[in-house]
Structures are given as structure tokens and as C-alpha cells.
Amino acid sequence: MLELRNLSCGYGRRPLLEAVSVALQGGELLCLLGPNGVGKTTLFKTILGLLPALGGEIRLDGRSAARWSRRDFARRVGYVPQTHAPPFPFTVRDVVAMGRAAHRSVFAAPGTHDRELAAAALDTLGISALAEARYTEISGGERQLVLIARALAQAPRVLVMDEPTSNLDYGNQLKVMAHVRRIAAREDIGVILTTHHPNHALLYASRVLLIDRERRCHVGAPQALITEDYLRSTYGVETEIHDIHQRDGHLARLCVPRLGGVLSCAT
Numbered sequence: 553m554l555e556l557r558n559l560s561c562g563y564g565r566r567p568l569l570e571a572v573s574v575a576l577q578g579g580e581l582l583c584l585l586g587p588n589g590v591g592k593t594t595l596f597k598t599i600l601g602l603l604p605a606l607g608g609e610i611r612l613d614g615r616s617a618a619r620w621s622r623r624d625f626a627r628r629v630g631y632v633p634q635t636h637a638p639p640f641p642f643t644v645r646d647v648v649a650m651g652r653a654a655h656r657s658v659f660a661a662p663g664t665h666d667r668e669l670a671a672a673a674l675d676t677l678g679i680s681a682l683a684e685a686r687y688t689e690i691s692g693g694e695r696q697l698v699l700i701a702r703a704l705a706q707a708p709r710v711l712v713m714d715e716p717t718s719n720l721d722y723g724n725q726l727k728v729m730a731h732v733r734r735i736a737a738r739e740d741i742g743v744i745l746t747t748h749h750p751n752h753a754l755l756y757a758s759r760v761l762l763i764d765r766e767r768r769c770h771v772g773a774p775q776a777l778i779t780e781d782y783l784r785s786t787y788g789v790e791t792e793i794h795d796i797h798q799r800d801g802h803l804a805r806l807c808v809p810r811l812g813g814v815l816s817c818a819t
């Protein structure tokens with residue numbers, strides 16, 4: 553679906569990340585993890601064509617990204633940005649319907665089908681009650697949910713999400729991760745998202761792309777790659793990873809900070 557082949561990206565001529573290779577499959581949720589400033593957003597900007605690749609290739613549905621028209625690429629690849637400053641007081645319903653822009657001719661208003669898809673996306677995220685609210689007058693967390701609904705309304709093949717849970721409360725973080733995973737599987741969408749929470753990746757990702765302190769990339773199963781060693785060498789913190797047998801029979805692997813280490817950081 554989306555394939556990065558030996559991709560290098562960065563600003564000017566200096567690559568920040570080199571030799572990134574991964575093939576994102578339909579239905580899969582790939583979590584991108586790495587420390588602040590390592591180049592995750594830069595990688596996303598390159599995938600989206602906002603920055604030129606410094607080497608390698610991006611392929612979408614078997615064809616080089618360079619050979620897709622901007623419009624066709626935009627129809628297939630949805631993007632949820634990290635932050636979004638609302639310029640005008642559109643209603644939430646209108647903002648979500650804007651996700652359909654790449655499917656319409658330039659000056660056409662959203663049609664019935666566009667509005668239905670927008671309503672369905674609001675419903676999927678459980679925020680239909682916000683439909684008539686002004687986008688400028690809702691909370692940061694609610695805006696984040698609206699942006700995710702906007703991307704879903706686009707009905708993309710690939711969804712690129714830059715820290716989609718960063719403004720969300722605890723419940724909404726878990727609900728959004730579970731929704732995204734379910735929607736990816738149900739709609740056969742390939743999702744790549746950044747998170748700073750190893751537990752999000754352990755609980756919800758099908759695979760992870762880890763970037764370490766030396767900016768080397770590793771792709772594989774979360775259980776194999778998110779280890780106490782990785783977390784120590786990348787983030788400088790001591791953690792323990794445990795398998796927890798839940799009351800409903802599920803097995804969850806979770807990372808827990810070592811309290812000794814955390815408390816000594818605080819003092």
C-alpha cells in the first residue's frame with residue numbers, strides 16, 4: 553500500500569533519517585516511536601510530499617509517489633496533524649466535510665454523499681453531539697477528535713497521524729487508539745501514527761517502527777522491539793515490561809517505569 557524504500561529525509565541537504573524501509577499493509581496499525589526531535593514529523597512531511605526526499609523512494613499502491621498527481625495522492629493519503637490553528641469559526645460538521653475536498657471539483661460544495669460520510673465519521677468517533685458547535689469554541693482534545701473524523705471522512709487508503717492522542721484525556725486516548733485499530737482493520741486502511749507512549753504501541757500496534765538515539769530505524773512486532781533495553785538506551789529511563797493476565801482472559805504486555813528510577817529523577 554505505502555512503501556518506503558531506503559528513504560532519507562531531512563532539511564536542506566543534511567539527512568536526519570537514512571535508509572528507512574517499511575511496507576505498510578492495508579488493515580495494519582504501524583506505530584512510530586522515537587525520542588523528541590529525532591525526525592518523526594520530518595518523516596511524515598516527506599511521506600506527504602511537503603518535503604522532498606533526500607534519497608530512496610516512496611511508493612503508493614505499487615507506483616512511485618512522484619508519478620501520482622497531487623490530487624490523486626491526497627485522495628488516498630489522509631493526514632491528521634499534531635496541532636491545527638482554526639482560522640475561521642466553521643462548524644464541526646463543515647470541518648469534517650472538508651475531508652472530502654480532494655474528492656470534489658475545486659469550487660463544488662459538499663454533496664449528499666460527502667455529508668453522509670462526514671456524519672458517519674462523527675458517529676464513529678462518538679462526537680455527533682458536537683456537529684453544530686463552532687470549531688473555534690471546542691476544547692483542544694475535541695478538536696483532535698474532529699481532525700481524526702475529518703481524515704476518516706476522506707475515506708483514505710493510508711492514514712498518517714502525528715500524535716493523534718497528544719491532547720486527549722485518558723479515556724479518549726484509549727478509545728481513539730482502539731477506534732483507529734478497528735477502523736484500519738474494517739476499512740482495510742493502512743495507518744501509521746506517532747505516539748510517545750510505548751503502551752499504546754504494545755496494546756494496539758500490529759508493528760512498530762522504532763527510531764533510536766542514533767537515528768537508526770527498526771521495524772518489527774511491538775513485543776519483540778519494545779524492550780527494557782530499548783527504553784533505557786533511547787529514553788534513559790529504567791522500566792519493567794510485564795505480561796498481565798486480565799480478568800476477561802486477555803493477555804496484555806505493558807511497560808511500567810521502575811519507581812526507584814522515577815523517584816530518583818524527581819529528586
Ligand SMILES: Nc1ncnc2c1ncn2[C@@H]1O[C@H](COP(=O)(O)OP(=O)(O)OP(=O)(O)O)[C@@H](O)[C@H]1O
Pocket residue numbers: 563568586587588589590591592593594595
Ligand atoms: N523547518 C525546519 N528546518 C530545519 N530543521 C528543522 C525544521 N523543522 C524541524 N527541524 C529540526 O529537525 C529535527 C527533527 O524534528 P521533528 O519535528 O521531525 O522531530 P520529532 O521526532 O517529530 O519530534 P517530537 O517528538 O518532539 O515531535 C529537530 O532537530 C528540529 O529542530
